[in-house]
Amino acid sequence: MPRKEIELPYRTEYLSILDEKGNVxxxxxxxxxxxxxxxxxxxxxxxxxxxERMLNLQRQGRIGTFPPIKGQEASQLGxxxxxxxxxxxxxxxxxxxxxxxxxxxxxxFILYYGGFDEGSLVxxxxxxxxxxxxxxxxxxxxxxIGMAMKxxxxxxxxxxxxxxxxxxxxxxxxxxNFAGVFQAPVIFICQNNQWAISIPRAxxxxxxxxxxxxLAHGMPGIQVDGNDIxxxxxxxxxxxxxxxxxxxxTLIECYxxxxxxxxxxxxxxxxRNEEEVKKWEAKDPISRFQVYLSNxxxxxxxxxxxxxxxxxxxxxxxxxxxxxxxxNPDPVEMFDHIFAEMPPSLKLQKDEVIRNLxxxxxxxxxG
Amino acid sequence: MAKxxxxxxxxxxxxQEMEKDDRVIIMGEDVAVDGGVFRVTDKLITQFGEExxxxxxxxxxxxxxxxxxxxxxxxxxxxxxxxSGFSYYIFHQLEAHASRLRHxxxxxxxxPLVVRAPYGGGVRxxxxxxxxxxxxxxxxxxxKMVIPSxxxxxxxxxxxxxxxxxxxxxxxxxxxxxAFREEVPEEEEVMEIGVPQKVREGSDVTIISYGAMMPVTxxxxxxxxxxxxxxAEVFDLLTISPFDDTAIAExxxxxxxAVIVHEAPRSFGPAAEIIARLIEKSFYYLEAxxxxxxxxxxxxxxxxxxNAYMPDVERVKQAVRKTLAV
Numbered sequence: 001m002p003r004k005e006i007e008l009p010y011r012t013e014y015l016s017i018l019d020e021k022g023n024v025x026x027x028x029x030x031x032x033x034x035x036x037x038x039x040x041x042x043x044x045x046x047x048x049x050x051x052e053r054m055l056n057l058q059r060q061g062r063i064g065t066f067p068p069i070k071g072q073e074a075s076q077l078g079x080x081x082x083x084x085x086x087x088x089x090x091x092x093x094x095x096x097x098x099x100x101x102x103x104x105x106x107x108x109f110i111l112y113y114g115g116f117d118e119g120s121l122v123x124x125x126x127x128x129x130x131x132x133x134x135x136x137x138x139x140x141x142x143x144x145i146g147m148a149m150k151x152x153x154x155x156x157x158x159x160x161x162x163x164x165x166x167x168x169x170x171x172x173x174x175x176x177n178f179a180g181v182f183q184a185p186v187i188f189i190c191q192n193n194q195w196a197i198s199i200p201r202a203x204x205x206x207x208x209x210x211x212x213x214x215l216a217h218g219m220p221g222i223q224v225d226g227n228d229i230x231x232x233x234x235x236x237x238x239x240x241x242x243x244x245x246x247x248x249x250t251l252i253e254c255y256x257x258x259x260x261x262x263x264x265x266x267x268x269x270x271x272r273n274e275e276e277v278k279k280w281e282a283k284d285p286i287s288r289f290q291v292y293l294s295n296x297x298x299x300x301x302x303x304x305x306x307x308x309x310x311x312x313x314x315x316x317x318x319x320x321x322x323x324x325x326x327x328n329p330d331p332v333e334m335f336d337h338i339f340a341e342m343p344p345s346l347k348l349q350k351d352e353v354i355r356n357l358x359x360x361x362x363x364x365x366x367g
Numbered sequence: 368m369a370k371x372x373x374x375x376x377x378x379x380x381x382x383q384e385m386e387k388d389d390r391v392i393i394m395g396e397d398v399a400v401d402g403g404v405f406r407v408t409d410k411l412i413t414q415f416g417e418e419x420x421x422x423x424x425x426x427x428x429x430x431x432x433x434x435x436x437x438x439x440x441x442x443x444x445x446x447x448x449x450x451s452g453f454s455y456y457i458f459h460q461l462e463a464h465a466s467r468l469r470h471x472x473x474x475x476x477x478x479p480l481v482v483r484a485p486y487g488g489g490v491r492x493x494x495x496x497x498x499x500x501x502x503x504x505x506x507x508x509x510x511k512m513v514i515p516s517x518x519x520x521x522x523x524x525x526x527x528x529x530x531x532x533x534x535x536x537x538x539x540x541x542x543x544x545x546a547f548r549e550e551v552p553e554e555e556e557v558m559e560i561g562v563p564q565k566v567r568e569g570s571d572v573t574i575i576s577y578g579a580m581m582p583v584t585x586x587x588x589x590x591x592x593x594x595x596x597x598x599a600e601v602f603d604l605l606t607i608s609p610f611d612d613t614a615i616a617e618x619x620x621x622x623x624x625a626v627i628v629h630e631a632p633r634s635f636g637p638a639a640e641i642i643a644r645l646i647e648k649s650f651y652y653l654e655a656x657x658x659x660x661x662x663x664x665x666x667x668x669x670x671x672x673x674n675a676y677m678p679d680v681e682r683v684k685q686a687v688r689k690t691l692a693v
Binding site for chain 1: 428429439477532609
């Protein structure tokens with residue numbers, strides 16, 4: 001009748017490969033092709049600039065409320081860069097860059113945050129769910145997708161994103177639990193950006209890490225420097241490979257920081273101090289990656305400047321394209337896509353709107 | 368044709384659909400080895416294995432949340448929620464995602480799942496085991512809410528629900544699970560969701576009910592025919608939402624009188640919507656105020672008092688007499 005330590009099958013690790021100054025741990029450094037490294041850099045930079053432009057559009061009143069991603073580019077990109085096109089993904093709402101990498105057109109974001117339902121269209125060939133604003137509810141969908149993949153014996157995996165706040169939701173635990181029980185090929189990516197609107201990470205949970213929550217559900221969990229794209233990529237690649245080969249789910253906590261606002265309706269000066277933000281600005285994921293690429297002779301200042309120009313032109317094209325589509329929405333289309341077949345009771349309501357619209361039009365013409 | 372209870376008929380519907388279509392799977396608490404606490408999924412694991420009849424952890428939100436992912440991936444999951452009184456755990460996932468994914472993805476994804484749950488009172492059960500709260504689901508756009516009333520229509524409607532491309536909440540009147548047997552054809556039979564069925568032709572008054580209140584209503588109608596020579600027309604709603612009101616509105620235009628019977632609480636209940644539609648479509652034909660016989664706006668009592676809560680034959684007869692007295 002001893003009293004002794006229980007050996008758990010998994011440990012919780014921490015992984016950092018590229019530090020904030022751009023120094024790399026040569027032993028841990030993943031061997032990525034120059035082409036992929038440059039593609040990742042371009043995507044991160046483009047994601048940052050797009051984010052800034054979206055913020056401007058909101059401040060100018062050209063779109064509505066929108067959640068910026070600034071500071072979290074590596075967390076998102078390092079993870080999705082390990083996926084195949086045929087894999088599936090369910091996201092929360094601060095994964096703009098992950099979605100762009102996976103093929104969602106940039107103009108969709110402008111449309112969506114500009115109040116047009118059309119912006120959440122999932123184009124044929126894309127296997128990603130539209131964003132889920134209800135915090136913590138989308139992880140279960142990835143688990144179900146993973147269970148279905150397993151049932152169909154398909155070689156795909158499902159990746160799901162969520163924030164530190166979501167780990168307090170019941171659905172987070174139900175998702176990890178189901179994934180563990182059914183050994184679903186799912187990769188849980190937690191973007192721990194330290195703040196859930198005004199609630200700091202320490203007030204979400206008394207646990208030392210979020211990654212350790214994997215252990216209670218019988219799966220590996222790892223905490224990585226979320227501003228280090230090499231670390232995120234390495235951890236995600238291991239997890240994806242494990243899931244694809246039947247090894248079940250993994251939880252990855254990307255330790256990062258929300259440099260900007262929760263959404264454009266938020267004022268962080270009310271709850272956090274500037275020093276903290278400055279400290280994290282020094283850990284920026286993009287600048288350290290640029291040092292790394294420069295040290296590898298893959299990138300020059302001139303190269304960055306040319307890229308910046310290219311990206312600015314691209315973003316302008318996207319904005320123009322989106323704003324052209326944002327005029328005169330047909331109200332009647334709000335009745336679309338409720339059911340596969342419109343029931344008679346709904347048809348009556350739609351007809352009522354059509355009648356009122358034509359009446360209003362007639363009155364306007366007579367007036 | 369075999370005479371079956373509703374439990375057997377529901378089991379047959381699932382067994383036949385699973386045989387035909389490998390997209391159909393069952394998941395829930397105690398549905399596999401145990402065959403469900405009411406044995407509705409009895410022995411299905413023997414035929415289809417644990418890959419398709421899945422005992423899940425005890426987590427309703429987890430059941431529907433994963434089913435949404437499966438459905439979007441191309442499967443047709445049937446979920447069993449052990450009692451409708453515990454279905455509130457599924458509500459968020461149903462409202463925020465199952466009902467919206469078609470709309471949110473602009474038609475790219477849809478969520479063909481069925482939530483089966485026993486509902487209703489009269490079985491001397493524990494707290495949370497007797498409620499009739501179909502209106503929560505009926506009020507959710509993008510969701511169909513179906514309640515059968517007998518073995519034959521339960522089997523046909525469940526097949527339709529499984530094949531439906533949109534989420535269907537399917538409440539089963541547990542009081543009728545084994546209350547009577549009916550001839551259920553071996554060959555496939557489906558019923559259109561959204562269309563009330565006329566179950567009795569009549570001319571004096573239109574009575575609309577559904578689920579476990581159908582036998583009560585029909586018994587009252589027979590007694591009234593006998594004692595008062597009342598010739599009632601009776602509709603079984605079968606789908607709470609969305610339903611086509613054409614036939615019931617026409618019936619009330621013929622009879623000029625209507626009574627609605629349900630065990631759900633009265634205020635904002637199904638009868639309120641039915642009455643509103645009848646007012647819109649048949650107001651000028653009405654000879655008397657529309658009557659409703661319902662449960663009350665209270666916490667469902669424990670079973671020592673449940674007979675006082677549940678609409679019974681006497682209450683239905685009183686309501687019909689009241690409307691005919693005008």
